[in-house]
Amino acid sequence: MERNMMAPGTSSTAVSLLARALTGALVLAASSADAQSAVSSRASGVDGTLSAGAAVQVDPAAENVHCSGDLTINTKAVSDPSLPPGVVVSIDAGGLVCVGQGTRGRYVSDGQATLTRLLVASDVIKTTLAFHKNTPNGFLTARTALLTLSLTYDTTTGALTGATANLGDFLP
Amino acid sequence: MKAFSHGQLSRRDLIKMGLFTAAGILAPIRGLSPFVGSARADSIPTGAPPSPLFGVQAFTQPMLRFDVLARTPVSALDPAPTAEANQTQQPVPALLGGGTGPIEGRPPGTIWAHQRFAKFPPVVAVEATQAQATTNTVYNPGVPPSLNSGVAPSSSIPLKFHPGLPTQGRNAVWTFNGTIPPKLVQGRYGEPILFRHHNGLPADVTQNGGFGRHTISTHEHNGHHGAENDGFTGAFFFPGQFYDYHWPIVHAGILSVNTNATDPRAGSPDDSGGITKLPGDWHETMSTHWFHDHMFSFTSQNVYKGNAAMFNLYSSLDRGNEAISDGVNLRLPSGTAKPWGNLDYDVNLMLADKAWDRNGQLFFDIFNLDGFIGDVMTVNLLYKPFFEVERRKYRFRILNASVSRFFKLALSDGSPMIQIANDGNLLPHPVVLTELDEIGIAERYDIVIDFSRYGVGARVSLVNLTEHQDGKKPSDDLSIAEALAGKSADPCVGKFLEFRVVRNPATPDVSQVPATLIPNPDLSKVPVARQRVFEFGRGADQTTNDPVTSFFGPWGVKTSGGSMLAADYGRISAAPRFGTREIWTLKNGGGGWDHPVHIHFEEGQVLARDGSAANVPAWERGRKDVYRLRPSGDITITMQFRDWGGMFMEHCHNTVHEDNAMLLRWEIDDSGAPFLRPLPTPIATPQGVTFEAPTDVLSSAF
Numbered sequence: 087m088e089r090n091m092m093a094p095g096t097s098s099t100a101v102s103l104l105a106r107a108l109t110g111a112l113v114l115a116a117s118s119a120d121a122q123s124a125v126s127s128r129a130s131g132v133d134g135t136l137s138a139g140a141a142v143q144v145d146p147a148a149e150n151v152h153c154s155g156d157l158t159i160n161t162k163a164v165s166d167p168s169l170p171p172g173v174v175v176s177i178d179a180g181g182l183v184c185v186g187q188g189t190r191g192r193y194v195s196d197g198q199a200t201l202t203r204l205l206v207a208s209d210v211i212k213t214t215l216a217f218h219k220n221t222p223n224g225f226l227t228a229r230t231a232l233l234t235l236s237l238t239y240d241t242t243t244g245a246l247t248g249a250t251a252n253l254g255d256f257l258p
Numbered sequence: 259m260k261a262f263s264h265g266q267l268s269r270r271d272l273i274k275m276g277l278f279t280a281a282g283i284l285a286p287i288r289g290l291s292p293f294v295g296s297a298r299a300d301s302i303p304t305g306a307p308p309s310p311l312f313g314v315q316a317f318t319q320p321m322l323r324f325d326v327l328a329r330t331p332v333s334a335l336d337p338a339p340t341a342e343a344n345q346t347q348q349p350v351p352a353l354l355g356g357g358t359g360p361i362e363g364r365p366p367g368t369i370w371a372h373q374r375f376a377k378f379p380p381v382v383a384v385e386a387t388q389a390q391a392t393t394n395t396v397y398n399p400g401v402p403p404s405l406n407s408g409v410a411p412s413s414s415i416p417l418k419f420h421p422g423l424p425t426q427g428r429n430a431v432w433t434f435n436g437t438i439p440p441k442l443v444q445g446r447y448g449e450p451i452l453f454r455h456h457n458g459l460p461a462d463v464t465q466n467g468g469f470g471r472h473t474i475s476t477h478e479h480n481g482h483h484g485a486e487n488d489g490f491t492g493a494f495f496f497p498g499q500f501y502d503y504h505w506p507i508v509h510a511g512i513l514s515v516n517t518n519a520t521d522p523r524a525g526s527p528d529d530s531g532g533i534t535k536l537p538g539d540w541h542e543t544m545s546t547h548w549f550h551d552h553m554f555s556f557t558s559q560n561v562y563k564g565n566a567a568m569f570n571l572y573s574s575l576d577r578g579n580e581a582i583s584d585g586v587n588l589r590l591p592s593g594t595a596k597p598w599g600n601l602d603y604d605v606n607l608m609l610a611d612k613a614w615d616r617n618g619q620l621f622f623d624i625f626n627l628d629g630f631i632g633d634v635m636t637v638n639l640l641y642k643p644f645f646e647v648e649r650r651k652y653r654f655r656i657l658n659a660s661v662s663r664f665f666k667l668a669l670s671d672g673s674p675m676i677q678i679a680n681d682g683n684l685l686p687h688p689v690v691l692t693e694l695d696e697i698g699i700a701e702r703y704d705i706v707i708d709f710s711r712y713g714v715g716a717r718v719s720l721v722n723l724t725e726h727q728d729g730k731k732p733s734d735d736l737s738i739a740e741a742l743a744g745k746s747a748d749p750c751v752g753k754f755l756e757f758r759v760v761r762n763p764a765t766p767d768v769s770q771v772p773a774t775l776i777p778n779p780d781l782s783k784v785p786v787a788r789q790r791v792f793e794f795g796r797g798a799d800q801t802t803n804d805p806v807t808s809f810f811g812p813w814g815v816k817t818s819g820g821s822m823l824a825a826d827y828g829r830i831s832a833a834p835r836f837g838t839r840e841i842w843t844l845k846n847g848g849g850g851w852d853h854p855v856h857i858h859f860e861e862g863q864v865l866a867r868d869g870s871a872a873n874v875p876a877w878e879r880g881r882k883d884v885y886r887l888r889p890s891g892d893i894t895i896t897m898q899f900r901d902w903g904g905m906f907m908e909h910c911h912n913t914v915h916e917d918n919a920m921l922l923r924w925e926i927d928d929s930g931a932p933f934l935r936p937l938p939t940p941i942a943t944p945q946g947v948t949f950e951a952p953t954d955v956l957s958s959a960f
Contacts, residue, residue: 123890125868162868164889166850169730174888176873196689198875200888202696202724202733212737214692216674222773228674228690228709256692258671258738 095101124163124244129156132182134253136231138216148229149188151217156181157251159235163205163244171205173244177233179215192220194230205244211235214256232256302747303631305725306623309614311326311634314422314641317756320407321643323399324442324568324606327434332383332452338540339383339452341375342366345946351461354496354944363457363478363495364486364500365940365947370493373484373902377688378506379858380452384443387456388474389436390428391417391894394517394768397439400601407646415439416511419634420641424618429467431620432459433564438639440608441567444599445507447574448526448536449542453478453503461497469622470563471556472497473942478549478569479700480682480883482510482542482860485904491554491921492807492827507571509538510860511599511779514771514837516540525574531582533574540862540926541779542881543573546655546682546702548608554827555809558630558661558913558934562622564639566659572598575776576684580769589654591769592679592832603652603769605645606856609697610659611750626858627812627918629662629729635722635754644756649710650767653678656705659698661913662729664852667703668693668738669720670753673711676771677855679704679716683861683881684775696724696732698854700911701884703877706771712759719753726750729850729914731889778863778880779827781896787838790818790958794855794887794910794920802953806941813910816847818958825909825919828939832908832924833960834899841865843894846887853887853915858906859926867893885910903929905937924959935960 132155138148158178165171179197186193195217203209211234218228229254238248337344350359364370394415403410417426417438422811434441445451458546459472466472473496477489486493487503493502509515509524516524516537519623523540525533551557551565572578578592580598593600615621623630637643658665669675669692677689682702697703712718723741725734725748736745742754798814807828814822817831834840842862844855849952861881867873868891885893909921927935938949 160873162888162890164850166889169850170727170733172731172733172850172889174891179950196876199693199697200875202732204734212739213735214672216690216692216737218674219689225676225688225690225773226771228676230672230674230692232672247739256672256738 122165125161126246127160128159128246128249129158130249130251131155132157132251132253135146136229137255140229140255140257151184151186151193153182153184153253155183159237159246159249161237161246163239165244171241171244171256173203173205173239175201175203175211175237177213177235179233184217193217194220205239207239209237211237211240222250230256273369274715300339303728304613304623304633305626305728306613306621307616308820309632310616310618312423312618314420316642316753317644319640319643320409320422321637321640321645321755322409322439323401323406323601324638325382325394325437325439326398326400326442326444328398329382329384329444332380335383335385335452335454339380339454339504342368342371348498350944351498353461357945359499359945361499363499363947364501365493365942365949369934369937370940372486372504374506374625375504378508380450380504382449382451383454384406384446384451385454385456386434386441387436387458388432388434388461389458391426391431391433392428392436393417394437400693405602407644419612419636419639423641427467427619429460429465430829431564432470432560434567439946441639442606443567443569444572445505445569446526446572446598447507447509448534448929450507451505451685453505454500456500457495457497459497467619469559469624471553471560473553474560474565475552476501476549477552477858478503478505479547479856480544480858480861481505481547482901484902485906488858488904489552490827490905490907491552491907492552492942493940494942505550506659509536509540510542510898511539511619514900519837522574525586527572527574527577527579529597530581531597533584533586534577539779540575541777543575543684543776543894544571544682544861545573545576545679547571548657548659548702548706555917555919558917559622559624561659561913562630562661564619566608568608568655568657570599570606570655578604578712588684588772588775591651591772603650605652605654605655607755608638609656609657609665610639611663612636626729627914629657629912629914631663631726631729633749635750637755644758645708646760647670648761649712649714649759649761650763651706651708651710651769654705655705656703658699659700660699662699663726664696664698664732665722665723666693666696666724666735668721668723669707670721670738670742672720672738676706677703677877678706678771678775680877680880681861681882681884685877685880686777687735687774688771689876691877693723696876697850698736698884698886698911699913700854700856707761708765709757714759714761715779716759718757720755721753722751724751731850776880781839781863784839784898786841786896787835789843790832791842791845792817792824792908793845793847794853795822798822798919800826802826802829804828804953807939807953809919813915813918813919813920815922816923817956820956821956822847825921826890826953827923828950829923830925830936830952830955830959831922833936834924836903836926836929837900839896839898841894841896843892844887845883845892846890850889852889853910853912854884854918855908856884856911857897857908860897860899862897864893864895866894868892897924903927903933
């Protein structure tokens with residue numbers, strides 16, 4: 087412990103030496119967090135196709151998959167006097183309906199993501215999501231899609247003012 | 259500065275002298291601190307000069323698997339372990355005050371005796387010494403070289419982060435047995451382990467290489483056992499002592515669920531491929547733990563310095579044998595040669611950012627109270643290594659062992675990964691992700707990667723997408739393309755571990771990832787006895803002034819609407835009743851900051867984020883023990899307080915925040931003798947541990 091473990095025989099020399107070396111110290115009052123947050127939620131329509139060719143490495147029987155529906159985007163913009171303005175973006179693709187173009191089978195995604203971003207007026211986010219056949223072991227041959235979000239904010243209030251989303255192949 | 263690092267001058271002293279702001283930063287005045295943020299862009303994110311790399315290149319050394327600590331019969335221990343702390347006297351070095359003191363540093367008496375020691379007598383002993391850096395001449399990876407990137411067991415391994423980097427000085431790194439790679443304990447349910455931890459650190463507190471403390475307390479994160487074995491922050495021990503930690507390894511609910519041990523899912527793998535049935539709730543089976551230092555106000559320094567290891571727990575469900583098909587074993591990627599505990603395709607990964615000084619020696623900014631971030635990425639304490647794999651499934655047990663950094667992981671080609679566990683607990687169902695959620699400090703994500711999608715010769719890397727500008731919080735999650743493009747000023751963004759697909763497996767991959775893993779316990783019949791709210795933030799007060807147990811810094815915890823209080827391990831902030839369930843809401847009073855809050859003792863379930871269950875993502879719908887608050891967020895969890903008693907902790911696991919002083923003590927003290935209500939606080943000295951009454955008991959505690 088700092089407080090009871092001074093080595094025997096230690097004088098106050100070390101303390102006074104340091105004190106003399108440190109001059110002109112500033113003392114600032116402790117600041118409580120004057121943070122403010124703004125929560126927004128939007129649904130963004132998505133209509134995109136995942137092509138078979140991008141997935142054959144995972145599943146030789148891959149087919150084209152068409153996805154449509156609403157993506158839910160929740161944002162929480164947080165301003166804090168000690169930090170640059172930031173926003174937490176949560177995405178839920180659970181509302182998308184994805185259908186294989188060959189088999190007409192359903193594809194699903196666990197499709198959630200939470201991202202930390204800097205708050206700027208216009209932000210383009212590229213993130214990836216996994217999709218797989220809606221079968222008991224379909225997740226073992228999941229494939230990757232690229233989700234591109236274009237978000238706009240009122241940087242004064244932190245409110246999300248616009249959101250568009252595109253879904254397509256992720257090509258490394 | 260040296261006086262500060264040696265403990266001759268405390269942060270309390272510096273604040274009183276006006277040299278530390280109460281907001282927690284050393285006053286940024288010319289000449290005051292060499293570590294105050296430089297105007298140079300390349301000082302991101304450490305705030306100090308960039309760590310020199312001495313010309314080494316990434317992915318030019320093999321990743322070493324963990325070093326498996328030997329399991330020996332407990333009868334081999336000398337002296338034999340005892341239920342109460344061994345008070346045999348030995349001379350105490352003059353540097354520690356002289357006289358005599360006990361050989362074991364555990365607090366004496368019945369309250370700190372190993373609970374149910376006779377009912378769960380230790381069977382296996384594991385011994386280790388916390389020691390100064392040295393060369394490892396007894397490396398045991400638990401697998402042949404072909405599965406360890408060609409590295410043979412018993413290779414001589416100097417303590418270097420890379421062969422081309424300087425050897426670490428004896429006091430630059432302190433770790434288990436003084437050696438790398440990090441250590442791994444393997445245990446199985448129903449086979450109690452006695453972990454004897456010797457403190458072999460210098461008696462001279464000034465011999466610390468600029469940071470770190472020679473007194474230690476070892477927390478098994480997140481063991482379900484008595485507090486005497488939990489590494490309480492005030493139950494530390496001194497150089498020359500040992501501390502016997504009794505890890506009974508039982509399922510939670512041993513006193514109330516499946517008490518006749520009839521359910522094979524609550525079981526342990528035996529040595530013949532069968533199951534030993536055990537009492538307790540199989541829904542509470544745990545798999546991936548770690549253990550690390552928990553010294554009061556020095557945890558970040560000691561963990562960063564090397565006091566961190568991992569602990570794989572094996573059960574009838576998670577057996578470590580992928581071939582046994584008995585309707586219970588989940589057959590997760592592991593191996594087949596042994597009935598349990600195969601490591602062939604079950605790999606521990608310890609991620610940690612580090613920094614070093616101009617001489618290549620490990621460096622830590624002890625003046626940084628916001629959070630310390632390194633600028634060099636290590637895996638298993640090695641700088642950006644490669645790891646050879648076969649074309650089949652692997653399980654990776656990933657631990658964030660940083661002190662303040664968050665990681666967000668993806669594969670460089672965007673391929674899916676299957677997350678099977680969170681904080682060491684197998685999820686109800688696997689979750690397929692192409693980018694894992696940000697992994698906070700002390701969180702563990704177990705994932706499965708199927709390398710059969712690649713051809714021999716292919717290479718794919720783990721990539722970190724989360725950028726930090728400093729240790730306050732993640733600043734930005736990049737896309738895979740951005741991270742790979744090298745655009746970030748944060749050197750720890752981008753590739754950090756390269757997988758090299760070297761061959762087909764010699765035998766077919768029979769491992770599985772079942773669609774159902776471990777469902778959550780059904781708590782519908784367990785009434786909620788109490789609800790509490792804990793708020794984590796800045797501007798902490800210190801209402802007590804005990805010179806030993808209390809501390810202050812910018813960080814604190816507010817309990818049930820009270821004041822924001824800095825840590826005092828003599829203060830009782832909560833005392834749930836034995837055998838009950840409570841709901842705790844953890845709130846971020848820190849605005850834009852993020853706090854990964856850890857609650858000791860038992861796993862909890864997340865009920866809601868920001869007031870709604872719908873906000874809980876799929877990978878958090880299992881059991882956890884580290885709860886990310888997220889900026890301006892709150893999280894509601896439920897926990898049970900059963901089977902064991904004593905004093906435990908709740909704290910931010912941004913360990914710099916924990917140390918300064920975002921930590922509280924809670925306790926279970928009403929289960930009967932020997933416990934007292936409230937419990938007396940241990941006060942450790944080299945000459946022995948005494949006790950004092952709590953410094954404070956919050957009115958809302960009981």
